[in-house]
Amino acid sequence: MTAIRPLDLKLSVMIRIALGALFCAAVTTVLVVSDTRLELVRSLESKSQSFGTYLSLQAFRADAASGQRDRFPDWQFLSEEVLDEGFCVEVSDPSGGSIYASCRGAGGRVTAPPWFSQLYRALLSPGPSIRRGLDARGNTVGAVAVSLDPAAGAARIWHEVGRIVWIVVGSVVLLALIAYLAIDHAMRPARRMLAGIERIAGGDLSCRLPPVRLIELQQISTVINAMAARLATSLAEREELSRRLAIAQEEERRHLARELHDEFGQSLAAINAIAASVEATAEGSCPELIPEAQTLSDIAIRMMGALRSTMARLRPAVIDEVGLVESLRGLVAGWNSRLGRTTRFSFAATGSFHELPDAAAVSIFRIAQEGLTNAARHAEARHVKLVLERLPLGDAAQAGAGAVQLMIEDDGKGCDWERMPREGAGLRGMRERIALFGGRMALGRAGFEGTRLSITMPATVPAKAAA
Missing domain, CATH: 3.30.450 (Beta-Lactamase)
Known part of the structure; x- marks a missing residue:
């Protein structure tokens, strides 16, 4: 066109x-x-x-x-x-x-x-x-x-x-x-309307255009206000639905992890015990069965290890057992055990997180998982730092019980942010998860090199999402 x-x-x-x-x-x-x-x-x-x-x-x-x-x-x-x-x-x-x-x-x-x-x-x-x-x-x-x-x-x-x-x-x-002065006077409300439209385009859907005297401009203002109201309602409904889906997903993961632990875990433990019993019996009566019993026991042990890994991805049990801070500490220790020779991972936490809602804790843990994975795969860094901080009420963007800030910083090769390609599925997933709970995310350069990922989430979950 x-x-x-x-x-x-x-x-x-x-x-x-x-x-x-x-x-x-x-x-x-x-x-x-x-x-x-x-x-x-x-x-x-x-x-x-x-x-x-x-x-x-x-x-x-x-x-x-x-x-x-x-x-x-x-x-x-x-x-x-x-x-x-x-x-x-x-x-x-x-x-x-x-x-x-x-x-x-x-x-x-x-x-x-x-x-x-x-x-x-x-x-x-x-x-x-x-x-x-x-x-x-x-x-x-x-x-x-x-x-x-x-x-x-x-x-x-x-x-x-x-x-x-x-x-x-x-x-x-x-x-x-005369025409210049008349049009300039008539277009003053249009400039105020343009400022309001820019705020709406920037995401402030609570903004409403002011009333004007000209019928044509007033009609435009009415239509845009109605459109902004409908869009705000649609976004609120979508966010509410997404929050419910995220919470339902976490509940389903918890249920599935519990079922795997109770059913498959006990069955694999029973198989391992029977294999050990068969091996002990075969030592006296039928030595030829000992290798088969040992193989069966090894298979059961490998399946139990895979089952534990699957349950950890579905639902980090340590959050329920030891809390968010220790879960993140264990996550960092796991990365150190795998990549400690080339990249050193560190963790620091400030503040209390015991009263943090379960849904928010799980989301922070998932974001930390994704952020550390991205740093390990792409940053080529010597050091990766994970910091969890409880912000006081005065520094929180949301009113209420304050906010929680998670920061992941590395000294790797960084990225050309002006020519950065479209965000991948991992970053989009993090943004969506943060948006579900009314948080915000910042991604940029850390000093002269490296990358810093910072997220801020309210310490309380909206009542409808927590219902």
Whole structure:
């Protein structure tokens, strides 16, 4: 699926406002230019009609009054009273020869830039001059041509366009500022919601998003809160079920170990005793049976050893007999007897653990078993240290009777924690077992090398799990 590039909401809205305003400005500019050009055309026609009417009347009066021909046309009146700024007028005789021409420039303060003047001449000019004939008593006495100075026309249109540009720029800036402030104010609850969502994503399912005024954000907040509540309920139910399964598993292991001890253990002991009796009887009456009796006795002894090992894995009987501390001490002694030449295992315990619930004690023992096994197999360490400590109430993360901390530390080759592969079944099993009892687990580097595994579990088991 194609990744979508994120875009800031405020920036997106401001861009949309600017594009919309520019489109409106372009349309408005076209309309203003068109209206201004049409107004210039009408002005030309009006001026042409005014000049033609005045000069025809002047020619009529001059022709009617003797001795007044030399006063046609009245140049001073044309240039001072009739001719406006930006217009040009040319009067010609009947043969087409020019007898008077005048052009009053733009005369204004606004001048169009050269590129706009060229655009005006190419596309926006109202056209050539408008020419009208002059008649006096039915005779043609000349003609008048009125035109618009190109600089004045370009300046006029540029002035109108400039007003639109300034209005558009001011409107865009004002709208962008208003949109920025409005969106920033509206998105403040969204930032608080985002902080709450990050807490929920981090595992704090008790967090709830705050109520907000915007209906859309409130709907999102309601859905996320309901989802977090359902997820918290589901996780609590799953943890409760897992705790019950773990406790039931330990009870089943205890029952199975007891049955193996009572049934198979006694049967193997009886077989061994019968084999010894057969061997003693065969010494006098049938010496040929002695090797078979000894073989039978050896098989019974090996089976009893395997049975004891199986029962120890199913249920460490020493926990019931001598407690958690001595069980861990015996576990460490077993590893020293097997690997003492290459790796030295040590154990230290601080505090009292007699009132620790049976389920928590068994879980700590199982975690210690797995941790020491991992250190022995993978660490290549010279020394492995196992520490069991009872944390006082002030240092415990959970309220109640404090917590128990188990730490396994080695000086082995360690691990590249940044590139550590996915956790194996052993570590996942430890995390799940710890989570069942509301504990936490930390795995990291021990000093400059080696590995440290630290777990903390409450000294009390939840009431439902202990039921």
